[in-house]
Amino acid sequence: MSNIIEIKKLRKVYGDGVELVALDDVDLTIEEGEVLAIVGPSGSGKSTLLNMIGLLDTPSGGEIWLKGQNITKASPKERARLRNKELGFIFQYHHLLPEFTAVENVMMPLLIAGMDKKEARHRAITLLEEVGLGDRLNNRPNQLSGGQNQRVAVARALAGHPSIVIGDEPTGNLDSKSSDMIYELLRKLNREMNQTFILVTHDMDMAEKTDRILRLVDGRIVCEMRREGDEFVSRDICRAD
Amino acid sequence: MLELFVAMKHIRTRKRQTALAMGAVGLAVAIIIVFRAVMNGSIEIFFDLIFELAPHALVLPKEGEEYIYLYKTLIEFIWTIPGVAAVSPTLSTTATLSFEDEVENVELTGGIPSEMNKVMSLDKYMIVGDFYAISSGRRVILGEGVMEKLDVKIGEDVVANFPDAKTMNLVVAGVFRTGIEEWDQGAYVSLETTQEFLGEGDVINYINIHLDDPYQGDAVAEEISARGYDADSWRTLFPEFEETLAFETFSNNLILALVLLIASFGIANVMNMLVLEKTREIGMLMAMGADGPSIRKVFVIESGILGLAGGTAGSLFGYIVSTYLHSLQYTITAPTAPQPIVIKFLVDPFDLIAFPLLALILSMIAGVYPAHKASKLDPVIALRG
Known part of the structure; x- marks a missing residue:
């Protein structure tokens, strides 16, 4: 498998006077088709790392390579294009556009990409059927439950055939039943389409279903565990924290 | 077009804000149409008198x-x-x-x-x-x-x-x-x-x-x-006839332009609120790959549509009001005038098209600042709300 993301000595420092190091020389390689969980306490830099990979934020130092291309210093326009083409986002809050119906929300990344409306609608309907919302196409977010909205958000994240799907606490707002359902959905899509999933989560149940778990503390990767069969095996010596 | 799709959705679903913005511009345009109609009417009365006697x-x-x-x-x-x-x-x-x-x-x-x-x-x-x-x-x-x-x-x-x-x-x-x-x-x-x-x-x-x-x-x-x-x-x-008239027309038009300007501030205000309210969604649109210019376009188009729609409605309303007032044949008597003067409301068809277009342009200008602000949002911060 080839590396889809390579991160070299990535740093992010916030603040003018008092500096806050959010990411401290992080090195990370992510393979295509991998399902990766990033865990760690609040303020450990999980979301920052995710925003870097998602091209929403820019690093203070180091490099990010996406599919063999150095995108550390890409222009805002190029980053927007890559977000549209290569990335799909699922957030803790679904962030659906409240005025738009489920199908219109799923169409949105496709329309941004310049796809014809009719074609986009067709693809959106297929996706919504896949996430089990074929009968909720024309409902607005306020007419759907939390779990249903998150499924719409999943469908939207997948609409543009992104190579990487980023989830920032994708199930953080859901009950365990809905959480399981969302995770199973992601896993199924991963198997079918070989998409890469990078998930930030507090939910260890979910993390333990992934292929690899990274633990971040104070902006550093302190532990990395890989699945081998049913077991997780630590690659490095994992510090207790 | 994506930007038009999003803008129209905002306009259709945010009925109260839409009514407010359109109402401000529409009222301004209607006032202008009626005011200019009575101006045209009095100019005609004035010239009729001049041309009759001079x-x-x-x-x-x-x-x-x-x-x-x-x-x-x-x-x-x-x-x-x-x-x-x-x-x-x-x-x-x-x-x-x-x-x-x-x-x-x-x-x-x-x-x-x-x-x-x-x-x-x-x-x-x-x-x-x-x-x-x-x-x-x-x-x-x-x-x-x-x-x-x-x-x-x-x-x-x-x-x-x-x-x-x-x-x-x-x-x-x-x-x-x-x-x-x-x-x-x-x-x-x-x-x-x-x-x-x-x-x-x-x-x-x-x-x-x-x-x-x-x-x-x-x-x-x-x-x-x-x-x-x-x-x-x-x-x-009698060069003073046309000079006086030109000056009168100029000062009246200046006042009318200010009326429209104030109305377009109403649009700027509505757009500003919209941008504040939509911060998260703007962040999400950016995450989905919408770039700054595209976000800016959404809001400029939206204010343009509000201005044009409000202006057109106002133009129509102004025309109806003028026509009605004209039909009343309302007369005024001046102490020195030998006969009562019938007030005329003469709508210039040019105005009916020009002022909605002016409203469109002014509204788009009014939308530029909020639109620019939206386009410059940092997606990470915007998504946090």
Whole structure:
């Protein structure tokens, strides 16, 4: 498998006077088709790392390579294009556009990409059927439950055939039943389409279903565990924290 | 187009904000349409009055001469010019009118009554007596001002004299009032009467011309000037009419532009609130790959649509209101005006299109700042809300 993301000595420092190091020389390689969980306490830099990979934020130092291309210093326009083409986002809050119906929300990344409306609608309907919302196409977010909205958000994240799907606490707002359902959905899509999933989560149940778990503390990767069969095996010596 | 799709969705679903923004612009445009209609109406009333009473073109003697001698040939020529409606050869002079102990210097104007009436419509302004009474005999029609000063009554004789002129008695046959003070200080007689008074023979000192279209005055004056006479149109004779009007129109339009500007601030405000309210969604659109220019376009298009829709509705409303007010035939009476004036509301079709377009442009400009602010949002911060 080839590396889809390579991160070299990535740093992010916030603040003018008092500096806050959010990411401290992080090195990370992510393979295509991998399902990766990033865990760690609040303020450990999980979301920052995710925003870097998602091209929403820019690093203070180091490099990010996406599919063999150095995108550390890409222009805002190029980053927007890559977000549209290569990335799909699922957030803790679904962030659906409240005025738009489920199908219109799923169409949105496709329309941004310049796809014809009719074609986009067709693809959106297929996706919504896949996430089990074929009968909720024309409902607005306020007419759907939390779990249903998150499924719409999943469908939207997948609409543009992104190579990487980023989830920032994708199930953080859901009950365990809905959480399981969302995770199973992601896993199924991963198997079918070989998409890469990078998930930030507090939910260890979910993390333990992934292929690899990274633990971040104070902006550093302190532990990395890989699945081998049913077991997780630590690659490095994992510090207790 | 994505931007239009998003903008239209906002407009359709945020009904109250949409109504507010459209209402502000619509009301402003409606006010402008009605205001300009009444402006156009009063300009027309003003010009109707001017064109009724003032010469459209005036011919004076050749340079260095006191009178127009061969005026009959000249009049014949003038009649050959297309669009000429009336030609009034006139001999006018200053005369001292006296009645008992009262004495008053007036402009004594002599002309052919029928032509003179066509160029001045004096019969419309008669208070007492008949304008055509001056056609025969030594009769005079006095302006109300002269009448009051001399304290004379209808049927009584006034004495006209002037150095070098023949003294004559004139019977007061009628009184007129135009409401224009200068004109109400005048006196009118037949052409023969002034010719006899001055004793210079069959001469005149000016020709007052009326045209079917007063705006042809310059062209007609030019044609007559080519024959060596000193001819001018009303434009050159009374430049103050158009100057006053231009100034009035300018200052009114300035006020109207400000009204529209204020209304577009309403749109700016609505857009500003929208951007604040939509921060998270803007962040999500950015995460999905919408770039800054695209976000900016959403909000500029949205304010443009609100401005154009509001402006069009306002234009239509203004037209309906103007038409209704016009149909009421509402009249006002001015203390000096001889007849009540019917207020006219004349809508210029140009306004109906121009002001919605102006509203569109101003609204888009008003939307630029909030749109720019939206496009500059940091997606990470925006997503946090």
